[in-house]
Amino acid sequence: MKRLDPATRRAAMAWLVLFVLLFLVAAWFARHEDFSDLDRGARTLVRQGRAVALERVMRVISVLALGYVLLPVTLVCSVVLWRRRHHEVAALLPLIGVTAAGVLALTKWIVSKPRPTLRGYGFPSGHVFGVTVFVVVAVYLLWLYEMPRRTQRLARAVGAAFIVAVGYSRLYVNAHWLSDVVGGLLAGLAFAVVAVLVLDGRLR
Numbered sequence: 176m177k178r179l180d181p182a183t184r185r186a187a188m189a190w191l192v193l194f195v196l197l198f199l200v201a202a203w204f205a206r207h208e209d210f211s212d213l214d215r216g217a218r219t220l221v222r223q224g225r226a227v228a229l230e231r232v233m234r235v236i237s238v239l240a241l242g243y244v245l246l247p248v249t250l251v252c253s254v255v256l257w258r259r260r261h262h263e264v265a266a267l268l269p270l271i272g273v274t275a276a277g278v279l280a281l282t283k284w285i286v287s288k289p290r291p292t293l294r295g296y297g298f299p300s301g302h303v304f305g306v307t308v309f310v311v312v313a314v315y316l317l318w319l320y321e322m323p324r325r326t327q328r329l330a331r332a333v334g335a336a337f338i339v340a341v342g343y344s345r346l347y348v349n350a351h352w353l354s355d356v357v358g359g360l361l362a363g364l365a366f367a368v369v370a371v372l373v374l375d376g377r378l379r
Contacts, residue, residue, distance in 0.1 A: 176319050179375045187368050194365035198299075201361060205288050205298045205354045214352035218291060221346045233344040240302040240341040245309050246272050252316075263377055264316070271370045275308050278366060286358075291349050299358030300351045306341045307363025308370065310334035315371045319378075 179187065204210050238244065249272045257265035283296040290297035314334060317327050342360065345351040351359075 176378065177321060178378065179371075184372065184375070187372055191365055191368040191372075194361050194368065198358060198361040198365060201354065201358050202282075202286050202298065205358060206286050208288075210352070210354040214354050217346065217353035218349070221343070222349065225347055229347070233347040236337075236340050236344040237302060237348060237350070240306040240337075240344075242272075242276055242301070242305055245305050246276075249309070261320075264319075264374060267374055267377060268312075271308075271312065271373075275305065275366055275370075279304050279362070282362060288352075288355070290351060290355070297351055298355045299360075299362045300342070300345050300355040301359065302345055302350075303338065303342050303356050303359030304363040304366070307338055307360055308367045310338055311364065311367035312370055312374075315374070319374075 246269075249268050253265045253268040256262075256268070279299070279301050282299060283301070286298045287295060288298035289295055311334075314327070314330055317330050338360070342356040345356055346353065
């Protein structure tokens, strides 16, 4: 298994600070509805340009990013790693998933921003948050266990495309504003960096 070198850990910490600061700024503006014009403009653009034939596809993509899907997949990965005697990582993955769910719920409660449908707790998007954490940690694990570089590149490309698709699907089905999606991405990146640093630290 590989480890993050000191320079990479310092760079990760710098990115973490940046993601947290950007998220706090986005949360502040979202809480005070300063993004309302941008949100409404993005909603109009997506809703007017949408194709009815994509409705089912967008809803399926949204379902794939649910915690009810990502958490069981995480547990399966944890079991596989445990059977291969990677006990430290296997034990931490479910903890990361549960902690992510708790952090998300608390953040939504604090910001308490309505969705386009006027239901509460729109910021940040839980779907985008969850799938971002899942993809980043998965890419890290592929690097950690030294999978072939082609596999790692493919995983990064597919993962990034999936995050974008999930974000778009949340706008498409009118479940979130654009600011919710951006908030979910920033929060997900920040949490994922923490998860990677924790994993790397424990493995040391």
